[in-house]
Amino acid sequence: MEISELTALLTHEGLDLLDELGSIGSSAEATRAVSRLRAAGHSPDLVSAVVGQAHLRARAQAKFGEFAARMLFTRAGLEQATRLNVASLHAARMRQAGITEVADLGCGIGGDSLAFAGAGLKVTAMDADEVTAGIAAYNLAPFGEDVDVRRGFAEDAVDAGPATHPGTRAVWLDPARRTAGHSETRRLAASDWSPGLGWCLDVARTHPTGIKLGPGMDRDLIPHDVEAQWVSVDGSVVELVLWSGPLAREGVRRAALVVSGGRSHELTAAADAEDVPVRALGAFLHEPDGAVIRARLIGDAGRMLEAGMLDGRIAYLTGDSAVTSPFVQSFRVRETMPAHAKTINAALRAHDIGRLEIKKRGMDIDPATFRKRLSLRGSQEAVLILTRTPEGRIAILADRV
Known part of the structure; x- marks a missing residue:
């Protein structure tokens, strides 16, 4: 625009x-x-x-x-905006930490500020782009004097030195990680973000801060003294937030927040979890949520399910207990076989399968291309999981739990 x-x-x-x-x-x-x-x-x-x-x-x-x-x-602003249900959870965290004011720097169209203001926080929202700031002002106008929208750069709005009111005023940073524009944009390297990651981390050391980042950010760039929270919505990992000061929970350095069907569940730990041992395929196969995988809490999820790893290099868990959790998708195993189309087709005919969901991990196979090699003429449905074990590549015919 x-x-x-x-x-x-x-x-x-x-x-x-x-x-x-x-x-x-x-x-x-x-x-x-x-x-x-x-x-x-x-x-x-x-x-x-x-x-x-x-x-x-x-x-x-x-x-x-x-x-x-x-x-x-704007097209780009909508694509990059935080989902309102996720932003509301961030706002609730701020309220619980005693925050009363927040500076939303790099506010975009105002999605996060909408949730902050809705939670009763006073908000200063700022964006460097004239059109984007104008749109944010329109979107946040219903909150009146509780929200002040400005055009400007984050670096001019907050001092990276000691905070004046460290207990009540927080900073929310969403550095631009894509090229400027209102429609087509491309991703930038961390060294080219605006404001830069180094400056954002300096602010986080002296102010209660939340930094919204892409979920695939290099983990080596995450400081040891912040809480790193990966967030997924309906099975898709949407963001990583680094929390500092009173916004970081005591004893928590890794968190996986899973939002699905209007509900949220969270797995937290003081550090990356130790993996559970590898074991043979059991009666159930569990696929950890992407946020759990990113947070490296697969081991904790496995212990909750009394499950082990199917392969030390593959993020699948397996066990014999008929339990599941919000942190995994669970499947009841029907049959296993070599990962060959001819063998799989025989099993599909035997089980009268006509509707098939195909999942794969650890195998260089395109599910859409592989589907064309299968004969699907039955009346039943199932899930086909193509993966690798220490013994080799296998196909698992299963049902969702």
Whole structure:
């Protein structure tokens, strides 16, 4: 979005037109809307802005629910925004730590600030981009004087030296990890983030701080004195947050927060967990959540399930106990066989399988390509797991628990 489009949108005419248009879910709908609005005499900038926002509002419902219907977005801002349910958990942590004010530096479209303000915190939200700051101001306007939105750089908003009010005022940092822009962007190396990771960590040493980062960040860059929390939503790992000061829980340095179906569960530890021993495949196979894997807490999950590792280099657990947990997906084993299409097809026919979910780990196989080699004509469903054990490659036919 260009500043001319935002200016055209932030008028009574623009906002009324956007509300009338509703959400647009497909490119075909967008094309028809553009033709209709241009024929009605609306300016190109206004039509582009309104139709673009209507399309983004439809996409934003997955992250912001009903709030998306009154928010504005950029494409890049929506992609990089924290999901509202996750941001609300971060806000609750701040309240529990006694925080009353937070500086959201690199606020983007204001998704995190929305949750912070909703939790009763006073918020200073800042972004260096003019359009993005303008959109954040619109999205946060309902909170009135409790939220102050500014345009500027994080480095100018907080001193990396000693904090003035270390117990009540926190800093939330979301350094730009992609190239500038409102639509197509690309990932940057850690050395090119803005603000830089080193500066962010300096702030974290002297202020209660949360630093939102990509979940695949090099673990060697994580200081030993912060809490590292990996977060997954509905099976997808979405972020890593480094917490410092009173926001870091005593005795916790590794955490896996699993959010699914509107509920959240967390596995925490003082350090990376020691792996459980390797054992032969049992009656059940467990696939740890990605956040558990990233946090290196597979061993703790295994001990909860009375399970061992299927292979020391593969993140699968196995055991004979009929138990599961929110930190894994569990499967009841039907049959094992060599990982050859001919053998697998025979098993699929024997079990009358016509609907098959294929999972793989530790094998250089494309599930979509492999599926084309299988005969699926039955009336039942199952899960096929292609993996490796110390004895070699195997296929496991199983059912979800």
